[in-house]
Amino acid sequence: MKTLISGGTVVSMDPAVGDLGRGDVLIENGKIADVSERIDAPDAEVIDASDRIVMPGFVDNHRHSWQTAFRGAGADWTFPEWAQAMHGTVKPHYQPEDVYLGTLLGRLEALHSGVTTMLDWYHVAQSPEHEDAGIAALRDVPARSIFCLGAGWGSADSVDDAVRRVRADLAGERLVSLAWGLRGPEDTGMDALATELELADELGLRTSLHTGSDGTQRPIADLHAHGLLRDTTTFVHGNGISDEELRMLADAGSWLSISPDVELKMGFGNPLTGRARAAGLRPTLSVDDVPSAGGDMFSTMRTAFAVQRGLDGTLNSRDLLEFTTIDAAASCGLDAVTGSITPGKDADIILLRTDDITVFPVADPAGTVVSAGHPGLVDTVLVAGRVVKRDGALVGVDLPALKSRLTASRDRIAAAAGVQLGSTWCPRPRAK
Known part of the structure; x- marks a missing residue:
């Protein structure tokens, strides 16, 4: 089967391919076969990309989609308030069906806004049935997803058992894979973390770990001293860690996922984007959670860009696109598969409207995407060559029915938790 994306402005994110003011992309059997100014493929299905930017789909390497039902509830929360609320x-009142619906609608939202690859950081651990519900939701969305199992609902033995069980369940899957969301040494101790990393190495799993410092702790230095830094680990947030520790991460080949909207709003401190680059790291960006922030990578890029330019004038729009495509794909171990429009890679591609009045006329494609892009521009999405969004609408998805089910799920949880939904909901009274 062949598909020809014809006549678009190609932003490939591959230096060897470059950008094309007018270009074609040929897809065969789900993979990118050729990228050129003009391709003759009379037997291919043609997707007209006139007035479209053609670029790789976004990669979000850290999102807790189980929280989707409570979108916007945490807009005013600090981190302690968010932790208490969620x-x-x-x-405690989430049933497996609630996990399924939150994860399903959250992943569909991300796909709708051009996120073709997403790491779903699962930490609603209650039972194996809850885990299975999260995995089932990711399987039901035609997108590339990583189920990052943040186990911890039982003993260390049950965590190991959960990881092995889920890994066996996902063996052989093409679009849904497994990563391990580790508990930090402050929760389990350094020896337990070392044991978990050994098991991750044995099972061939990449890992993700939330971290940060108030300036008195040195979490990365402690891990370095114990030989526990890996090039297969993505550290999330990291606010407050020192420049020396950032260099330790760079030397180890580790990755850093920055969630600028959440970090700024919840009081974590300035995002580490510029400091990470100065230390030799390639930072990546992520949404984190939608109770507190928007669920699209356009707003995430714009916040990171504006903050860093305000701090020191560094970064350009191309940097932000790299952070959210090829660099994020590499952090997930998928840069040979996705993250750029490169012959041989899977065709994970999005088409963005350039005739929309909010961006017209487009003078610089990369600059326009970063400075003015929004989900409404996402006209077409392909994952592994399959069209999953066409003419601005997800293909084969009954959104009204799913919305109704998610609303009922949210209302049931809120009632069970004694939560009054609305602008006044806060997990504890605010200080006068």
Whole structure:
């Protein structure tokens, strides 16, 4: 089967391919076969990309989609308030069906906004049935997803068992894979973390770990001293860690996922984008959670860009596109598969409208995507060559029915938790 994306402005994110003011992309059997100014393929299905930017789909390497039902509820929360609300108040009332619906609608939202690859950081651990529900939701979305199992609902033995069980369940899957969301040494101790990393190495799993410092702790230095830094680990946030520790991450080949909207709003501190680059790291960007922030990578890029330019004038729009495509794909171990429009890679491609009045006329494609892009521009999405969004609408998805089910799920959880939904909902009274 052949598909020809014809006549678009190609932003390939591959230096060897470059950008094309007018270009074609040929797809065969789900993979990119050729990228050129003009391709003759009379037997291919043609997707007209006139007035479109053609670029690789976004990669979000850190999102907790189980929280989707409570979108916007945490816009005013600090981190302690978010933790109490989501983990202390509502999470105990989540049933497997609630995990399924939140994850399903959250992944569909991401796909709708051009995120073709997403790491779903699962930490609503209650039972194996909850895990299975999260995996089932990712399987039901025609997108490339990584189920990052943040186990911890039982003993260390049950965590190991959960990881082995889920890994066996996902063996052989093409679009849904497994990563391990580790608990930090402050929760489990350094020896337990070392054991978990050994098991991750044995099973061939990449890992993700939330970290940060108030300036008195040195979490990365402690891990370095114990030989626990890996090029297969992505550290999330990291606010407050020192420049020396950032260099340790760079030397180890580790990755850093920055969630600028959440970090700024919840009081984590300035995102580490510029400091990470100065230390030799290639930072990546992520949404984190939609109770507190928007669920698209356009707003995430714009926040990271504006903050860093305000701090020191560094970064350009191409940097931000790299952070959210090829660099993020590499952090997930998928840069040989996705993240750029490169012959031989899977065709994970998005088409963005350039005739929309909010961006017209486009003078610089990369600059326009970063400075003015939004989900409404995402006209067409392909994952592994399959069209999953066409003419601005997801293909084969009954959104009205799913919306109704998610609303009922949210209302049931809120009632069980004693939460009054609305602008006044806050997990504890605010200080006068």
